[in-house]
Structure formats: C-alpha cells, structure tokens
Amino acid sequence: MTEAPAPQTEGFTLNHSMMRIKEPARSLAFYTGVLGMRVLRRLDFEALGFSLYFLNTPAGTETPPEEAGERTAWTFSQRGLLELTHNWGSEDDPDLQYHDGNTDPQGFGHICIAVPDLDAAVQWFDDNGVEFVKRPEQGRLPDVAFIRDPDGYWIEIVEPARLKQLGDAL
Template sequence: MTFTSAFTSEKQPGVADRSAAETRGFVLNHTMLRVKDPAVSLDFYTRVLGMRLLRKLDFPEMKFSLFFLHRAIDGQSIPEEPGARTAWTFSQRGLLELTHNWGTELDPDWHYHDGNAQPQGFGHICFSVPDLDSAIAWFDSNGVAYVKRPEQGKIKNVAFIKDPDGYWIEILEPGRLQALGMTR
C-alpha cells in the first residue's frame, strides 16, 4: 500500500511544526523488556508471536544477556556473519529487546513490574495482525492469558494478551480500527 500526501503530523499542543534537519534518519530501533527466564520468554515470542531471534549478546562482567527479536518481512535478507548481523540489527525498525539479568530465573519470588499495576508507567507493546479472529484462535489454542478479549470493554476489536512476565501486548487488525476515536 502506497500513500502520497502532504500529511506530516497531527496538530496538538507541544507538537513541533516540523522535524529538525538534524533528526533526519533517526529510526525507532527497539524497545526493551526485562524478562525473568529467557527460555520461557523466547518460546512465547518465537513460537506464539512468530518472531525470530536476530542476536544474543552476553555481558558476563555485568551478568546480563540481551536478546534481539524481529518479525522478518517475507524475502528479507539478514546477514549471517555475526558482526554484520549486529550492525544490521541496530539499523532496523520495531525490534524487541529482551534483557535477562542472570539468576532471576532461579528466584521463585522474582518478578518485574509490568507497568500496569500501581504506580502505572509503561503500558504495553502492540502487534498488528492480518486477521484478528485467526490470531485469537491461535492464542486460545496456545493457552495465552488475556487481559481483554476483542469483544470485551468499551473499545472493541482490540485484544490485550500477557507475555510470561505479565507484560501486556495489544493485538489489533488495522482495518477494523478506521473509526477508532471518531466522534459519532
């Protein structure tokens, strides 16, 4: 789908009239979630959400590992050589970084704040899907925990599921949301 338009930004208080030339080429590369047990989280994100692990980086002196996950576009070519793949990873859009602080998986009482309990902060990440009904059937068949199913609540056609650490993941089908937030 290609759009040509003069649209640059909605106008709201605090929104700059234009992007500074100095920001040309800036890309939102990744967001990071801390995870208790990387094997459990990697299973969820690769098996249930279809992401692929691009790179694992270990930092033994600081006792943590980083896992960079990506949802590849069909036909996308990813470098095999680790150094080239690392550089490529940091040039992409929309990656998920899972950070594992070593030893947390051994502590039965360890958990991270999901951002939705009080005091609220971080809220969720989001996946758009081509068919919401099929995605819900897939999540149901995999025993995924829900915060909200698409038919529940005031905003319909949007689901919220939980990952193994309790982080919320919004699931939506873009075509169903054209009227979202419109006054009637």
C-alpha cells in the same frame, strides 16, 4: 498537530524497546512460537551478567548477515525491534516478578502486534493457552485485544482494517 521534524533529526529511527524477562527459554518460546517473531541477534555480556535478545516480526526475505560484527551492526539499523533482557540468575529468584506498568504505580503500558485476522489470532492464542487481559468483544474499545506474555507484560493485538473508526466513537 505536529511540526516538521528538525533537519538535524533526519535519519533518526526507533530501533527497539526493551523489556526484562525472567526465563529466556519460556519468553523466547512465547515470542517466537506464539507471536511468530524471530531472534535476530543474541548478545551475551559475561562480565556484566546479562544477555540481550533482539526480535522482530519477519518481513520480506532479508536475511541477517552471518558475520557477528556485521550482524550486530545490521540489528541496530533495523526498525521496531523488541529487546528482551535477561539478567542472569533472575530465573532462580522465586520472589522476582517484573512490574508490568499497568498496576500502581503505572508507567510502561504495552507493546502492540498488528495481525491480518484478529479472529484467527484470538483462536490461535486460545489454542496455545495464552492469557487474555481483554478480549476484542470486551470493554468499551471493541476490536482490540490484550494478552499477557510469560512475565506478565501486556501485548495489544489489533487488526488494522478494523480500526478505521478508532477514536471517532470515543
């Protein structure tokens, strides 16, 4: 199904995916407090009027460098980060709503978070008032949940051990 990658692409790494956010405090509280991510780096671009927040799920004990330039280089060498982009002033626009990509016209769909225990995660989300798009027991795709973040983006929630037969039943 896949060919061997071209040797010229050796070392290429998916560093991050970006989503725009309206209110940083609200979004950061969700991603850090509810999903357990950590902010690795915040970059402010005053002349351009936006801020970037790079987050990941903690793995191991690696600590980002303290020095700003080294921390930035380190951040851009990581794998699978989430970049939240805040365009300054968007929080003051009551009509602004970002498109989640799941309504027409469709485009971007979702990000995915793997959890060790789906049932415990669902209970945690319920305890924290998280909105579900789909619960694991709903629909034709069992053991897969979808929640919404504060800006309406979908987040797939899976327990990898429950997905061994994924695709076989369809």
